[in-house]
Amino acid sequence: MQEEKNRADIHVGLGERSYTISVGSELMDEIGDIAKRLNFDSPIVIITDDHVETLYAQRVKLSLEQQGFNTAVCSFAAGETSKHLQTVARLYDQLVALKPERKSGIIALGGGVPGDIAGFVAATYLRGIRFVQVPTTLLAQVDSSVGGKVGVDHAGGKNLIGAFHQPAAVVIDTDTLKTLDERQLKAGLAEVIKHGVIADAILFKQISEKIDRLLAVEETFYRKIIPWNCKIKARVVEQDEKEEGLRAILNYGHTIGHAIESVTGYERYLHGEAVAIGMIIEAQLGERLGVTPPNVTAEILDLIRRIGYPLDKPDINAHVLINSMTRDKKVQQGTIRFIFPIQIGQVTIKSVQELALIRDVWDSYTP
Known part of the structure; x- marks a missing residue:
């Protein structure tokens, strides 16, 4: 750079x-x-x-x-x-x-x-x-x-x-x-959080410690944060341009987030707002599967709460949500794939066949 x-x-x-x-x-x-x-x-x-x-x-x-x-x-x-x-x-x-x-x-x-x-x-x-x-x-x-x-x-x-x-x-x-209005700004910050969770613990820490500067739109700080994020994504794309493997980690929060957007007709949630909810629920699902440590889920939830997203559970039936996810392009051999945090800065890709577990995590979601 x-x-x-x-x-x-x-x-x-x-x-x-x-x-x-x-x-x-x-x-x-x-x-x-x-x-x-x-x-x-x-x-x-x-x-x-x-x-x-x-x-x-x-x-x-x-x-x-x-x-x-x-x-x-x-x-x-x-x-x-x-x-x-x-x-x-x-x-x-x-x-x-x-x-x-x-x-x-x-x-x-x-x-x-x-x-x-x-x-x-x-x-x-x-x-x-x-x-x-x-x-x-x-x-x-x-x-x-x-x-x-x-x-x-x-x-x-x-x-x-x-x-x-x-x-x-x-x-x-x-x-x-x-x-940008505050809602659009926060929607973008959801993707910044995602990059921290999947690839860079130092970035995640910076976001957590500098929320006031981010929400105040301190432009000099954004001239540091934006290239930082672009570099993370560029390095992933360079290794896997057409999402045959590694690039799928960029979908953290998006499996559920995309389904929320689709089912609600793209009118209730901005993309980043749906992804914020998706990141929480996918971490909670990872926790239930024994993949995501509870303290990692807690860190993600805390940061998302402090930025201030609309996190109330969407009024969507679990069956309808799962049906939408099964049509997503991330599905592989009929199985829904998720990105689960292992620690801040590292994730794993895992197919989940237990639809009853997905349904239970969705039904029990509380922000």
Whole structure:
């Protein structure tokens, strides 16, 4: 990781698909320069949602136009409920009219939803064109913008339709944290906690000791925390790009979290909120299986409580929840796989066949 004053660059080494994650202040004004260095051709299409469009689209468009690119903005309604194939189809229609070529580029501007949708469009339009991730939420900055997972939801479950399509670059402007509300900020912190639990006890300790600085959006601290998280994810992705083994550890809290989101129609919980509940319940399940020590579960629960998530048990029947989990892409040979903490900073992957035990842990959940 190379660092300059107020800036860090993390290399993601994937051979010909390698790229750089840049983290710093005022980087949004450098998108045009970056597109030029990447040898993009016009037109360049910015794909975003209608909320982020009002905040940043014109700024990114100006940066691109100053470098001589013809640029267009395509947007859709903000929120997870737009993350489906109908939105993708409408974007395809717009691209057909704009006539981008394979050497053109897409800018994925926004949080996890715009990043996933724009990345999926880039992966599939013309059988694949390059794109740049410009994440504007903490969750997207520390997690979803890195690693090349792109896709959309289906009525049967979250992210069931997708591809692996690595970005040409990831550009993280930490100034965007100033426009996040507290709920969105905490949703992103759930992924930071996850990284600490699965791979880095020192990171977990830092989060625990510096909650006030995180919740106060102390930007200098985030310029340390964001690259730290990106580096953790990058090192995992480098070893297992297409989730054939190790990369599954990044799903800690997501087996149950995704099911909660899906069953509640993506309207009640933000992704990070569902993952926070998922991390607690999966640790409790690991405890019942004799894999997760009780003190580890207690540490995770304490930190999640202190950040302040909506942790009341969702009003979901256990059978409905388990049925949703069995349709998840993490299922292997018909068996649900979970990530269980062994200690802070280390986890194990385990298939669980005892559905009655999962049901019992869900029914007895108390935050």
